[in-house]
Amino acid sequence: METITNTPIETFIKAIGNFGFPLVLAVYLLLRFEKKIESLTEAINQLQQVIKK
Structure with a gap:
């Protein structure tokens, strides 16, 4: 039997x-x-952390 x-x-x-x-x-x-939306969500969360400081 051949594996395909x-x-x-x-x-x-x-x-x-x-x-x-x-x-x-x-x-x-x-x-x-x-994938792009996940990347943008992560970037927005990072920006929120920077703004809170």
């Missing part, structure tokens, strides 16, 4: 074929924005 390993690109292409481009794009953008 998928690279991230192969997995991404299969997801596009299975679910459609709009859905895959929406999920990708949501994940990217979530």
Whole structure:
């Protein structure tokens, strides 16, 4: 029995074929924005601490 390993690109292409481009794009953008929002939240919290001093 042969083991099949998928690279991230192969997995991404299969997801596009299975679910459609709009859905895959929406999920990708949501994940990217979530990381940026977390970073911005951390920066705002740091600024609040500096302002309180």
